[in-house]
Amino acid sequence: MKDRIGSVFIEGVKPQLDGGRHAVKRVAGESLTVRADIFKEGHDVLVAVVRWRQASPQEQQTDWREVPMRPLGNDAWEAEFPLARNGRYQYTIEAWPDLFRTWTSELKRKVDAGRDVRSELLEGAAMLEGAAARARPVDAADARVLTEAAVRMRQPPTPDLVAVALAPELATVASTYPDRALARRHEPELEVFADRLKARFGAWYEFFPRSAKRDGRTHGTFQDSEAWLPYIQGLGFDVIYLPPIHPIGRTARKGKNNSLKAGPEDVGSPWAIGAAEGGHKAVHPSLGTLADFRHFVQAAQSYGIEVALDLAYQCSPDHPYVKEHPEWFQRRPDGTIKTAENPPKRYEDIVNFDWMGPARESLWTELESVVLHWVQQGVRTFRVDNPHTKPIQFWEWLIRRVQERHPDVLFLSEAFTRPKVMKALAKVGFTQSYTYFTWRNFKGELQEYLEEITQPPVSDYFRGNLWPNTPDILPELLQNAGPGAFRLRAALAATLSSVYGMYCGFELCEGRPLPGKEEYLDSEKYQLVAWDADRPGNIRDWIARLNHARLTQPALHTYDSLRFFESDNERVLFYGKRTPDGTSTVLVAVSLDPYAPQEALLRLPLEWLGANADETYQVHELMTDQRSLWQGSDVQVRLTPEQPAAVWAVYRFRRTEHAFDYYE
Template sequence: MTERLGSVFIENVQPELDAGRYAIKRVAGETLTVRADIFKEGHDVLVAVARWRQVTPAAQKTDWAEVPLAFKNNDAWEGVIPLANNGRYEFTIEAWPDLFRTWAHELKRKVDAGRDVKSELLEGAALLEGAAARAKGKSAEDHRLLAEAGARLRTPPTPDHLLVALSSELADAASRHPDRTLASKYDKVLEVFVDREKARNAAWYEFFPRSAKRDGKTHGTFKDAQAWLPYIQKLGFDTVYLPPIHPIGRTARKGRNNSLRAEPGDVGSPWAIGAAEGGHKAVHPELGTLQDFRAFVDAAKAHGIEVALDLAFQCSPDHPYVKEHPEWFQHRPDGTIKTAENPPKRYEDIVNFDWMGPARDGLWKELKSVVLHWVDNGVRTFRVDNPHTKPMQFWHWLIREVQDLHPDVIFLSEAFTRPKVMKALAKVGFTQSYTYFTWRLFKDELRTYLEEITQPPVADYFRGNLWPNTPDILPENLQNAGPGAFRLRVALAATLSSVWGMYSGYELCEGRPVPGKEEYLDSEKYQLVAWDWDRPGNISDWIARLNAIRKAHPALQHYQALRFFESDNDRVVFYGKRSPDGLSTVLVAVSLDPYAPQEALLRVPMEWLGVTAEETYQVQELMADQRSLWQGPDVQVRLTPEQPAAIWAVYRYRRTEHAFDYFE
């Protein structure tokens, strides 16, 4: 006998990334709101659920669980999946007709129309008996209630039959034991990867441990670098990122300022990885030993700082791989290996892998072992160099392979390239991404870009880590600029996104460029640098204050919380953030003028704040630690190059058991 088929239609499931090809991103402790359009021919009452389970790590794999979807309007349904743990989850949707409620609804309409319903009561009895059979062994109370009601409906009809049939208690019991043979399932099982909290909320500080001596002459070690940790902690950073720490090649070694000729004593670029001393799993001898590195990781942890390591999958011509595995590289017709190029740039000291060549399986497995080697040595965060010059297929494979074993590993994509390529890298698994923020200087372009990357659908997979500078990039707006420019750009980076970073020297307002280029003069990429933490004009206190405010106010720790508001001055940008629980609300105004004072009338978002025009509420300007009372929608602000940003925590009254307290 052919079974009946279900005919519920499920479409427009959200969030769904590229037809389910890639995973949505969330953070442990957050929820996933699932939406779908669900309908069926006719007028059946429908039931829908989101089914979900955690699948990695293997030790935490769970069975399928379900949460109900609620009907919203116009055949749209919505439900919330809890995401408690770091790892990979699966979810899908299932829906079916609620046969008993549909029957009860039609029964009432027929009774109201004066129809004879003897046959319908027998249909209802059969439905209840089926539900009772499904309840047996699961709920004795439901089984009894359903069986008795079914038997009652088979007796000669009386007015009481309608009271029984239309009982809400009976309908609830029948719904708890549905006939799901008529259920329709969404034809895809979708994924969400749930990162640890640091993926969403972190402040990065990049420095070269080889300059740790700070005299510009003596090569530093990991032991020397430990002396930087209290300073980095004082600035308020919780992630310290190190450029490559591996042996540096000697063939075609770069000299100072990217010179093609290295003089004796030139240290070369750490991105030219590999020499006789070893490759990607080795430590540069002048930095120390692997044990010294592990000691540095432990010391950083003691200061509340996590170590991020550069992952640069490229080689010096001296790398052991070149001799041991020539099949991993592309060779010219004359037998030489092609050096890396990004015209007009050429990297004479670097050769690239043949990523998709015949030997790719062995190459990919070896590079995975590189990542796992550093994971075994305490690293859980990687900044990945130039991922856009390697195949997407490789990153999709590698990141999944690593995170299935270690879901707490974070990957930051360093790709300043075409927008779709940057987004594709995020889709294939990168936890965070560098952005165009570095070059977004004006109010409208800042707002347009930040709204794009901090709101769905882009924010479902792309987390922008905002950097005002990097060792590779000294943007024009910071070249030979005064402290005002450095203050305003770092204020924007630290408050627009919940993840941000800067390269050391920024706090000293270092801005000497190579003429005509967005590059540092005397770049630390090619030489040791003397850093004077007490250099006159430094903005260390300003940066430390910003990071302290971020740590104290949860609103600034959430990536998708950003909302822009009105300011009557094109040189003043005004925005706010509120934590998901509503208990932390922050407003921010930043001047975009590094040279002159700017005044603006800010239009306070009263409805967003949840206050009326007549209500008085308290704010605390956090940079200056000043409290005041506000009322109404208009606030005047004056910002200067010395104080280019104002950050207000908004406080309202709430009634407690004994009195009124302020809450943020």
């Protein structure tokens, strides 16, 4: 077959991202389902396999493995391979004609038509001899079977000989040792990155350690912050995110409420990183030492909480980098260093790097070492500040290099920017992304947006981490609608996505704005804040019940199983999630009205549930711990500002040998 070339077509391969330019995302422990259209001219019997291997880190690169693809009809093919471990995988498809099975198909038609098949049998014998040669180094017994069949097929044709040639067992053995000289392989090789589970399921709590004393006057420490861990655990959060913990510059330091004049007692913005005490690899002296930080990380782990650290690649004018590496910064024609701006906003206390300038190689290498430094301190999750203001090429380079060494490191993109830029950041490697959920309040826009980001092709690379508030953003709804607004926004964030977060004070219904702005009055970004965890009107218990429901229901751990269903009230959103194996199913109804009760008739998705119209099944409403029996296609629900969400675990009944019981 040396002088022949193959003519198999492989197209429409899924999943793939931008023609293989970027890796799709999955979670370790899952399998990746690969689909493609595979065809060839004529009527040849085709064989296709998915070739795959774990490709990261390089020193642990595994050999290629193959899993057979199965035909689905209409030239569509499918196969799965396991993503057993955290890391990067490569995969592709190879397909070829099964020459012997094609030959047997044609032989049978000719025999049925009464044709002389003497020449065809000789052709088959040659194929079997080739297969025997390929089998000999692998399995001597198979080689003997193929050789003996080839010898017989060189004899004059008889009905018995034709039966031997057409025996399915012979075709099975021959096809085990195919001639792949005519095979075609899809190029380029594709990639999938299997993150650890925390990439897909987690509840984040943002907390400023400098306010850990709670009195609004005394600068907190890492040791003080450890006292918050039982509180955060009790709320049900398993990731604690710390804004920058580094020394803060004094030049142009911001005062309270972003004032341009800071007094001697003003602590400044943590994002103005760097002072005489150090830069991105140092901790603020008032917080403690590097050893104190490591102790805090270990203490958090003992409570089942992971510490996420802010990665803000920007500097105070006092940062050591400014003097040690002036070539890393942009300057104006008059020689002064450029401060950060986002007109009309100006950040006088921050200067930015010259990302693509002539010194970019040494700059990028140093910034990579910052991540690796904190990885050495026990950090495996980074919330990245404003990545959309830095070159996307840098993030692609950095994330890949870090994950080649530490595939368990996660990156959350804090990019509230244009949709294509947000998606591009996700494509180049960011594990999770902030979203527009923060500003989506109405039924139609919520459903449209969540369907977009939780379904392929977007969900193949973009995981939305939903935040109802951040230190930068106090949405208008939370400014004047009271606890009902906080409850319903938390319910939406916690159940629409499998990863969500909230900034400290949300559970206390903190909603005092700067007049006319979506910003907090007396913002913690510029000053210490006194937090009274027992503030009247808080919703701590409600948040804890919500997070407990998330934890106990595997369906709420899934990201891309979200489906929306019919509700006759435009102020009530109705949706559900289920695990791939169907063992956990959850239905959710949320009122979008923080002021008044809302009633709705919900159209139950019986086909999605796998239930019949006359079937009775049990539901457990997790926020009130009430159980009910449902039957039929509709259910009436009443939601109030005090209970704006219903989260039902669905238990269908099954017949056993002795009685009826139910399963989740």
